[in-house]
Amino acid sequence: MENRIVDRPWAEHRSAHFVLRFPVGSLAERNAPSVAARLEGVREALVTAIELAEVGSEPIRLALVETVADESAGEAATPSPEGGAIVERGQIRAVYRSDGPGKGLERALVELLLASGLSLRADRAGALIDGLLGHVTQTLDRLDPSALRRALLDERRRDGPIALTDILQRAAAEPRPPVYYQVVTSFVSYLLATEGATRFKVFAREFDAAVPDRAGDAAFGKPLAVLEQGWLGSLKAGDLGALPGIAAFLRRSATYLRPYWRQEALILVGVLFTAGFTVLQPFAFKLLIDRGIAQGDYRLLTGLIVGLSLLFIVQSLASLNGEYLNARVAAGVLTDIRLQLFRHLQRLSMGFYSQAQLGDLMSRLSSDLYVIQSAMTGVLVQGMYLVLVVTTSTIALFLLEWRLALLAVICTPLVFLGPRFFGAKAAEASYQQQEQNAAVTSTLQENLGAQAVVKVFGLQDRALATFREQVAKLAQATIRATFIAMLLGMAGELTVTFIQLMTLAVGAFMVMGGSLSLGSLVAFIGLLGNVLGPMHGLSSLMQSLQLATGGMRRVDELLAEEPQIVDAAHAEPLGRPARxxxxxxxxxxxxxxxxxxxxxxxxxxxxxxxxxxxxxxxxxxxxxxxxxxxxxxxxxxxxxxxxxxxxxxxxxxxxxxxxxxxxxxxxxxxxxxxxxxxxxxxxxxxxxxxxxxxxxxxxxxxxxxxxxxxxxxxxxxxxxxxxxxxxxxxxxxxxxxxxxxxxxxxxxxxxxxxxxxxxxxxxxxxxxxxxxxxxxxxxxxxxxxxxxxxxxxxxxxxxxxxxxxxxxxxxxxxxxxGGVPASDAARLQTVPLFASLDGALLAALADRVVTERYDDGEVVFQEGQQGDRLYVIAQGQVEVVTTGPTGAERRLAVLREGHYFGEMALLRDVPRSATVRARGSAMLLTLDRGQFSTLLRSMPDLRAALDRVVDARARANRETLGV
Ligand SMILES: Nc1ncnc2c1ncn2[C@@H]1O[C@H](COP(=O)(O)OP(=O)(O)OP(=O)(O)O)[C@@H](O)[C@H]1O
Ligand SMILES: [Mg+2]
Missing domain, CATH: 3.40.50.300 (P-loop containing nucleotide triphosphate hydrolases)
Structure with a gap:
C-alpha cells in the first residue's frame, strides 16, 4: 500500500503488540511512542479485565493517516473526517490529527480485540464495546467509580428511571442519550464484578441489542430486566456519601429547631443574663480587691457582696428557666424526628423491609436519636452562651490589659489542635460504635423472638458465641470511641492549663513591676477563664457533636431510603374490578x-x-x-x-x-x-x-x-x-x-x-x-x-x-x-348411570359436583333419612352399616376411592337404606338432585341418554328376575 502514497514516505513504530505506521513528519510520527504506550495499556487492561486469552500473538497493525486526503490508499472503507477509526481485516485505520488526536483509536482497539478474541460482532454489541472501553479506561486512568455512580443517580433523580434496554440499543444512534457512556460503562463493570469474566464473555458473545433477553439468559439465566434491576441496586448500595460535617449537622439542626423559635428566644434571654453575670463578675472582684480590700471601703464591700448575691439568685432563676425550656425543646425535637422517621418507615416498601434488619432500625430510632437530640439542644444553650461569653470576655480582656490579652489570644488557637487531629476520627469511631450497637440489638431481638427454635435445636452455645463476638466488637468500638473522645478532652485541658499558667506568670511579673494592679490580675485570670473555660467546654461540645453527626448520618441514611413503590404522579383510584x-x-x-x-x-x-x-x-x-x-x-x-x-x-x-x-x-x-x-x-x-x-x-x-x-x-x-x-x-x-x-x-x-x-x-x-x-x-x-x-x-x-x-x-x-387424579368427570363415569355419557355431558355434570370432606367416623348420612344426592368417593374410604333388629350394628361394605353410593336418590325420593360413615378422612364428590334435575331440564341430550340407561337397566333387571 505504501507505494500508493503519493506525497510522503511512511515510517513505522513497533511496540510489544503494535505496529504503528504513519507518514513521515506527521503529528502521528511525533506521538507514536505515547500512542503505542497508551494502546498497550488499554490492551493490557482489557485482557486482564475479561481474561482474554485467545488474542493472537501477531502484532496489530495501525495506519495513522494525517488528513483525510492522506488515506488516498483508496480503500473503500475510510475513517470519517471527524477523526474516527475503523477496524478492517485485523487492522486499524485512523485519522490522527492535531484537532482530535487518536480519537476513536482505543475504541477501535477494543472492538478489534473483542472481534478476534470473542468473535463479538460490532454491529450487534456496540454498546458492550463502548462499555468495556469505559471500564478499561476507568481502570487505566484510575477514575473514581463512585463519581460515575453518583452521576447516574443524579440523572435518575432528575429524569426518572434509566431505560437500560433502550440505551443498549442506541449504541449506533445519533445523538446518543446523555448518559449513554456512563450507563454502558457502569453496566459492564457491574456485570464483570458480579458475574465474573468467564460468564461475561458468554454474555458478550451472545449479545444482540435487538434481542435483549437472549444473552442474559444464555450467560446467567437472567433476562435483561433482572440484570438491570441488580445493576440499579448496585448503584444505590454504593451511594452512602461522606460523613456529614459538623456544619451540615448544625444546618440540619436549625431546620428541626425552627418551630421552637419562641422558646429559643426566651432561652436566649436567659443566656444573655447568665453571660452578662459571668462577664461582669471578674470586674466586681477587681473592684472588691483594688478598692474594697486595698482601701478598706466597707460600704463598697458590703454593697458589692449584696449586689453580687442578688444577681446570682436572679441569674440562677433565669438559667433554671432556660434549662426547663431547653428540656421542652429537646423533647419536642425528639418527638418530631421520631414521628418523621416513623412516618417515613410507613411509606417504605416491602422490598426495604425484606432487606432491613429490625434491630438496626430500632437503634436508629432510639440511641441515634438520643445523641442527636442531646447534641442539638446542648449545642444551643451552650453554644450561644459560649459565643456571648467568649466575645464579650475577650473584649474585656483587651480593655483590662491589652498586652497580656494579646499573648493569651495568640495562644488560644492551640485549643483547636485536638479537635483538628482527632475530630474526624472521633466521629468515625462514634459511627462505628453506633453500628455495632445496632448489630447487638439486632441479634438480641432475633434471639429473643426465636427462643423456641434455640431450645429445640440446642442452639444456646452457638447463640452465645455469636452474641459474644458481637458484644466484643461493640466493646472494642466503644473503647476506641471513648479513648479518642478522652484524647480530645485531654488535649483541650492541657492547652487551657498551659495558657492559664503562662498568663499568670507574665501577669504576676507585671503586678510586681507595678504596671498592673492585683485586682486587675485577678479579674484578668477570671475573664481568661471565661474565654478558655468555654473553649475547653467546646471540646466536649465537639465530642457530643461528633457523636451526633454519626447518629445523624444513620438517621439520614434511613430518611434517604426512597420507597420503591410510590403512587404515580397522576394516579387515580381504582374502582371495583369488573373484568x-x-x-x-x-x-x-x-x-x-x-x-x-x-x-x-x-x-x-x-x-x-x-x-x-x-x-x-x-x-x-x-x-x-x-x-x-x-x-x-x-x-x-x-x-x-x-x-x-x-x-x-x-x-x-x-x-x-x-x-x-x-x-x-x-x-x-x-x-x-x-x-x-x-x-x-x-x-x-x-x-x-x-x-x-x-x-x-x-x-x-x-x-x-x-x-x-x-x-x-x-x-x-x-x-x-x-x-x-x-x-x-x-x-x-x-x-x-x-x-x-x-x-x-x-x-x-x-x-x-x-x-x-x-x-x-x-x-x-x-x-x-x-x-x-x-x-x-x-x-x-x-x-x-x-x-x-x-x-x-x-x-x-x-x-x-x-x-x-x-x-x-x-x-x-x-x-x-397417591394416585392419578381422576377428574370429576372421570369419577362420575364410574357410576353406571353415567357410564355411557360422552365427554361433554360428563363435563356438564362434573360442573355441578360439590366436594365435601369428612373426618374419621363422621356420618355422611343416616339410615332412614330421605336421600337427595349421589356420592362418589374421590379420596379415602367409607363404611356402609345398618342397624339390625337387635340394635346391633352390622357392616355391610367398605367402599373406596372411585366407588359411589346413593345413585337412586338422584332419580327418586327414597329413604336411605343404610348409614354411611367415613373411615379415616374422606373426600366425596356429591351431586344433588335439585342441581341434577335442572341440568336434565336444560339438556335434553342428557335426559335421553339417561332414559336409555335406565330403560336398559330396568330391562336387565326384569330379565334377571324373570318377570
Ligand atoms: N423478600 C424476598 N427477597 C428475596 N428473595 C425472596 C423473597 N421472598 C421470596 N424470595 C424468593 O423468591 C422465590 C419465590 O418465593 P415465593 O415466596 O413466591 O414462593 P412460594 O411459591 O410462595 O413458596 P411456598 O410454597 O414455599 O410458600 C423463592 O426462591 C424465594 O427464595
Ligand atoms: Mg408462599
Whole structure:
C-alpha cells in the first residue's frame, strides 16, 4: 500500500503488540511512542479485565493517516473526517490529527480485540464495546467509580428511571442519550464484578441489542430486566456519601429547631443574663480587691457582696428557666424526628423491609436519636452562651490589659489542635460504635423472638458465641470511641492549663513591676477563664457533636431510603374490578440475583375462583405480592380491567383486596380489635359475623375474656390454626371484591378447612378469589388452576383438564394423593348411570359436583333419612352399616376411592337404606338432585341418554328376575 502514497514516505513504530505506521513528519510520527504506550495499556487492561486469552500473538497493525486526503490508499472503507477509526481485516485505520488526536483509536482497539478474541460482532454489541472501553479506561486512568455512580443517580433523580434496554440499543444512534457512556460503562463493570469474566464473555458473545433477553439468559439465566434491576441496586448500595460535617449537622439542626423559635428566644434571654453575670463578675472582684480590700471601703464591700448575691439568685432563676425550656425543646425535637422517621418507615416498601434488619432500625430510632437530640439542644444553650461569653470576655480582656490579652489570644488557637487531629476520627469511631450497637440489638431481638427454635435445636452455645463476638466488637468500638473522645478532652485541658499558667506568670511579673494592679490580675485570670473555660467546654461540645453527626448520618441514611413503590404522579383510584386481573409478560426478581418470576402471563376473570399451585419456592406468594403491588415487576405489567396497577393509587388497589398472607400477623391487642383491623369502622356485630364465617366464633366466646382476650405479641397465646382463622375473619370483614388467600388454611384440620372452604364457596359467588395452596385436594373446585414451576407458568386449566394431561399437576397430585387424579368427570363415569355419557355431558355434570370432606367416623348420612344426592368417593374410604333388629350394628361394605353410593336418590325420593360413615378422612364428590334435575331440564341430550340407561337397566333387571 505504501507505494500508493503519493506525497510522503511512511515510517513505522513497533511496540510489544503494535505496529504503528504513519507518514513521515506527521503529528502521528511525533506521538507514536505515547500512542503505542497508551494502546498497550488499554490492551493490557482489557485482557486482564475479561481474561482474554485467545488474542493472537501477531502484532496489530495501525495506519495513522494525517488528513483525510492522506488515506488516498483508496480503500473503500475510510475513517470519517471527524477523526474516527475503523477496524478492517485485523487492522486499524485512523485519522490522527492535531484537532482530535487518536480519537476513536482505543475504541477501535477494543472492538478489534473483542472481534478476534470473542468473535463479538460490532454491529450487534456496540454498546458492550463502548462499555468495556469505559471500564478499561476507568481502570487505566484510575477514575473514581463512585463519581460515575453518583452521576447516574443524579440523572435518575432528575429524569426518572434509566431505560437500560433502550440505551443498549442506541449504541449506533445519533445523538446518543446523555448518559449513554456512563450507563454502558457502569453496566459492564457491574456485570464483570458480579458475574465474573468467564460468564461475561458468554454474555458478550451472545449479545444482540435487538434481542435483549437472549444473552442474559444464555450467560446467567437472567433476562435483561433482572440484570438491570441488580445493576440499579448496585448503584444505590454504593451511594452512602461522606460523613456529614459538623456544619451540615448544625444546618440540619436549625431546620428541626425552627418551630421552637419562641422558646429559643426566651432561652436566649436567659443566656444573655447568665453571660452578662459571668462577664461582669471578674470586674466586681477587681473592684472588691483594688478598692474594697486595698482601701478598706466597707460600704463598697458590703454593697458589692449584696449586689453580687442578688444577681446570682436572679441569674440562677433565669438559667433554671432556660434549662426547663431547653428540656421542652429537646423533647419536642425528639418527638418530631421520631414521628418523621416513623412516618417515613410507613411509606417504605416491602422490598426495604425484606432487606432491613429490625434491630438496626430500632437503634436508629432510639440511641441515634438520643445523641442527636442531646447534641442539638446542648449545642444551643451552650453554644450561644459560649459565643456571648467568649466575645464579650475577650473584649474585656483587651480593655483590662491589652498586652497580656494579646499573648493569651495568640495562644488560644492551640485549643483547636485536638479537635483538628482527632475530630474526624472521633466521629468515625462514634459511627462505628453506633453500628455495632445496632448489630447487638439486632441479634438480641432475633434471639429473643426465636427462643423456641434455640431450645429445640440446642442452639444456646452457638447463640452465645455469636452474641459474644458481637458484644466484643461493640466493646472494642466503644473503647476506641471513648479513648479518642478522652484524647480530645485531654488535649483541650492541657492547652487551657498551659495558657492559664503562662498568663499568670507574665501577669504576676507585671503586678510586681507595678504596671498592673492585683485586682486587675485577678479579674484578668477570671475573664481568661471565661474565654478558655468555654473553649475547653467546646471540646466536649465537639465530642457530643461528633457523636451526633454519626447518629445523624444513620438517621439520614434511613430518611434517604426512597420507597420503591410510590403512587404515580397522576394516579387515580381504582374502582371495583369488573373484568379481569391480568399478568402480562411479568418477570420479577427480588434482588436482581435470581429471577423469581419469568414471563408469566395469565388472566383471572372477575368473579372466578382461581388457585396457584406448585412446588415450594416456585413463586406463588410472589404473584400475590405483585397483585398487591408490594413490588413492581421488572418487566411486564399487572393490570386490572386493563389499567396497569402502577397507574392507580395503592390505597384504592389494596382497598379492593382482602388478604390472608402466608405468615399471619396479629397485634398484641384483643381478638376483637385484631379482627376489626380488616375494616376499622366495622361494628361489633360485623366482627362477630366475620368470626363465624371463619369458624372461630365458638372458640373466641369460650376464651376467658371472649372477644376482649388479648392475643399476646404476634398472637403467641393462640394456636397456629386459631391465628389463621383470626386472619381469615379479618379478611372476610374487609368485604372486598378480591380475596387473596396464601396458604390460609394450611394450619387447619380437614374438617375446619372444609367448613371454611364451604363458606368461602358461598362468599366467593360475586368475588374473585385467588388461593395459593399446597393441598391440591382443596383446589379441585377452582375455576382455573395455575401451575407454577421455577417461576414459570407451566400449566393452567380446570382440575379436570389438568388431571387428564400429563404434566406437573398430575405429578404433584400423584405425590400428594397417591394416585392419578381422576377428574370429576372421570369419577362420575364410574357410576353406571353415567357410564355411557360422552365427554361433554360428563363435563356438564362434573360442573355441578360439590366436594365435601369428612373426618374419621363422621356420618355422611343416616339410615332412614330421605336421600337427595349421589356420592362418589374421590379420596379415602367409607363404611356402609345398618342397624339390625337387635340394635346391633352390622357392616355391610367398605367402599373406596372411585366407588359411589346413593345413585337412586338422584332419580327418586327414597329413604336411605343404610348409614354411611367415613373411615379415616374422606373426600366425596356429591351431586344433588335439585342441581341434577335442572341440568336434565336444560339438556335434553342428557335426559335421553339417561332414559336409555335406565330403560336398559330396568330391562336387565326384569330379565334377571324373570318377570
Ligand atoms: N423478600 C424476598 N427477597 C428475596 N428473595 C425472596 C423473597 N421472598 C421470596 N424470595 C424468593 O423468591 C422465590 C419465590 O418465593 P415465593 O415466596 O413466591 O414462593 P412460594 O411459591 O410462595 O413458596 P411456598 O410454597 O414455599 O410458600 C423463592 O426462591 C424465594 O427464595
Ligand atoms: Mg408462599
Amino acid at each position: 379481569e386481573i391480568r399478568l402480562d409478560g411479568v418477570t420479577f426478581s427480588y434482588t436482581g440475583e435470581q429471577t423469581t418470576l419469568r414471563d408469566v402471563g395469565l388472566s383471572i376473570p372477575v368473579g372466578q375462583s382461581v388457585a396457584f399451585v406448585g412446588p415450594s419456592g416456585c413463586g406463588k406468594s410472589t404473584i400475590l405480592n405483585l397483585i398487591l403491588r408490594f413490588y413492581d415487576p421488572v418487566a411486564g405489567a399487572v393490570t386490572i380491567d386493563g389499567r396497569d396497577i402502577r397507574t392507580v393509587t395503592q390505597a384504592s388497589l389494596r382497598g379492593q383486596i382482602g388478604t390472608v398472607l402466608q405468615d399471619t400477623f396479629l397485634f398484641n391487642t384483643s381478638v376483637r380489635e385484631n379482627i376489626r383491623l380488616g375494616r376499622p369502622d366495622a361494628s361489633d356485630g360485623d366482627v362477630e359475623a366475620a368470626a363465624k364465617t371463619a369458624e372461630i366464633h365458638d372458640l373466641i366466646v369460650s376464651l376467658p375474656q371472649g372477644y376482649d382476650t388479648v392475643v399476646g405479641e404476634r398472637g403467641v397465646r393462640l394456636s397456629g390454626g386459631q391465628r389463621q382463622r383470626l386472619a381469615i375473619a379479618r379478611a372476610m370483614l374487609r368485604d372486598a371484591p378480591i380475596l387473596l388467600f396464601d396458604e390460609a388454611t394450611s394450619a387447619l384440620d380437614a374438617q375446619t378447612e372444609a367448613a371454611i372452604n364451604q363458606t368461602l364457596a358461598t362468599l366467593a359467588k360475586n368475588r374473585t378469589t385467588v388461593t395459593v395452596t399446597h393441598r391440591l385436594s382443596s383446589v379441585v373446585r377452582a375455576d382455573r388452576i395455575f401451575v407454577l414451576e421455577h417461576g414459570r407458568l407451566v400449566q393452567h386449566g380446570s382440575h379436570a383438564e389438568l388431571a387428564a394431561r400429563d404434566g406437573l399437576y398430575r405429578q404433584l397430585w400423584q405425590q400428594q394423593e
